[in-house]
Amino acid sequence: MGDVVEMLGAGLAPGVVVTDPEVMAAYARDMASFSAVGDPLAVVMPRTVEDVQHVMRTATAARVPVVPQGARTGLSGGANAVDGCIVLSLAKMDRILEIDPVDRVAVVEPGVVNAVLSRAVAERGLYYPPDPSSWEQCTIGGNIGTGAGGLCCVKYGVTAEYVLGLDVVLADGRLLSTGRRTAKGVAGYDLTRLFVGSEGTLGVVVKAVVALRPAPPQQLALVAEFPSASAACAAICTIMERGHVPSLLELMDGTTIRAVNAMAQMGLPESTEALLLAAFDTPDPAADLAALGELCTAAGATEVVPAQDAAESEMLLQARRLSLTALERVSTATMIDDVCVPRGRLGEMLDGVAAIAAEYDLTIGVCAHAGDGNTHPVVCFDAHDPDESRRARESFDAIMALGLELGGTITGEHGVGLLKKDWLARELGPTALELQRGVKAVFDPLGLLNPGKVF
Template sequence: MDDLLELLRAGLPAEALITDPGITASYANDMASFCEAGAPAVVALPRTVEQVQHIMRTATTLRVPVVPQGARTGLSGAANASDGCIVLSLIRMDRILEISPVDRIAVVEPGVINAVLSRAVNEHGLYYPPDPSSWEMCTIGGNIGTASGGLCCVKYGVTAEYVLGLDIVLADGRLLSTGRRTAKGVAGYDLTRLVVGSEGSLGIVVKAVLALKPKPPQQLVLAAEFPSAAAACDAICRIMERGHTPSLLELMDRTTVRAVNKMANMGLPDSTEALLLAAFDTPDPTADLAAVAELCTAAGATEVVPADDAAESEMLLQARRMSLTALETVKSATMIDDVCVPRSKLGAMLEGTAAIAEKYDLTIGVCAHAGDGNTHPVVCFDHTDADESRRARESFDEIMALGLELGGTITGEHGVGVLKKEWLARELGEVSVELHRGIKQAFDPLGLLNPGKVF
């Protein structure tokens, strides 16, 4: 410990290091349940690339593990500390370095908050689409680490599609630049895409070149009530089959709707079994919503209500954005699953999840990026009840197994971290895991970066 602090202090200002155990403990974990976390030796908060390089050179010299962190809003334990590690928090590297309306790019440091970037580019008539539910808190570096998605993915795609280039500090302190700032480029292997979603296990992102889009027209939202989740999923299939491209298509089941109402008095209908939100940011969103309303009615919607203006649309979106927070109030703890299935299997996924909830006598609410087939079953349980905690964990695993059986994946946007390591091996298979380990070895031969995560 003395050697570690001495070497770190040689290249870092005093305010960049935290050693008080009472404070370092607060950096031990992200927001995931059932994920082990150790006690960090020190928390480092660099402001420059050179300081990050110094931290990594020190870690390599002393063979100390390093756990990179952003805002710790993750849901898989990917940012959890290991015993004796250096927690490398990037939240102070929070500058927007450049916004170019001509090149349609933004160049940012990893600690920039997603919402801050979004508002900054809006002032230039531009749009950064990825918008996780935690967008007011989560950082771009964290979004890159977990390949985050969000509500708008059905039309605009996920974080990986907007990362053009990266500056990465490797485990030994060397600086690697990947990708480009041009509209296209195919020189060499796509190391940028490789690092996106690697959860800090290959290097430390210290700068990102992000693609932007022209700011779209203000979207309008439609809400449709359904007597069953199956009917809502039928409507989703009809909407996608007819070639519509909504800017979002979100689903909330009965449990979620009731939790949101209880927490925020939103006035959503408690009688509904499923609530579907569809939005369009096209030049004529009213016409698009009218076409979708017909499809919802044909699928059995009991009521379809298009928003009249942006304010009403935003109110409906707020209900969806607070879904996870509202479900957290149902019990003392939650496990948030992240299973993505083909859209055609969405109904089977929701039906199977309901059966699992009944089997384990648990409350499991489901909200979903329905246009992507990305479901978020939220298992609500009392963490002080050992039997209920056991049932929660078992139900979580059964939900992931169900997703794989339906041709899906164990994570659509939250990542693997600690929570889903065993399941990743099942999904990828032996050959793929072997190649993953070979890549890890090439980037981090000493295994210092985020050890014990992903696989």
């Protein structure tokens, strides 16, 4: 394999190819638990499209697998190294190439951090809506790879709806351009959408054209406390049925509330079993919040607290932003599930997760993008306790089975990776799985790109 490293280095600048064991160990995995990790042959940190092409041509010639990576903030093992692979980190391809306020697009390299792009376009009076919780670290390339979502999805949608065109290096090193930068375009098959959510199994994204929106008004938020998860979910159903379009609609269950209280002493009532957070960025957000607050009260909310200004809104939303961090402090490890169900069955999902927590004798907190039915049950467990680790994995699977039983999907935004590939087969069924494997074979006939992931 030393020959492969020499072949890589022959076409790249000094320092781009890294074989230091400690560095390679740092790049070997993402943030998922229970996912296998291999030992890479080398880590390559390209700066240019030509660098990426050289890597893929070398990998094809030597029949060496390649694992593309963004910031490794993923939660499904999709960026984990396999034995003898080239880890291809796109983090240093981090330029914003263009911001066009007329066509309302930005052209970016894959290593651009989500928050950096968001702030850059905001300076031009524009808005890039997709906002994963890890937006301060995650990259646009990673967001595209997993089809990431975020808090704003209820109104603005997910990453796939903002990717207009891509430049992709294929497995054999050829450069493919897909999509467009025009407002409309339906020529040919939609290869751009095919790459979004493909988790690096079809090609390596080296440039993206993403859609922007005019910056919305400053949002105002509201918090409603409920005595049960089912009451909060009933309020969510009514809110959506009545045609309200909040810019944010989030839910925390009682377990999550108590974890946040323990960490941040926020003073949330311990008797509250569900906290609903809503926001509007409409021309008259106060009026919209008042109407939504009435619906919450009618559904059984014990208290409704609307913010008066942006500072109060941020304070109210702080509890939701702390949810995952707080649950991580409950035990030595967590597994974060990502099951999306129809909104009308959200209450059944939360009640079912509570029953699973009791059955497996584990702490499982749920925070959710309630407006689109995307739940994030967080299984807390002692990684040093084999029996508890076993129960954690079994409870994780039970939660996914529940989601499918309720007509949902095993992942709304985190991707399949290693963690859920067996469950993908169950969700898709044999015919769809066969066709998807056929698509993979067209783009990557040697199976070199992110092998063992997704399928």
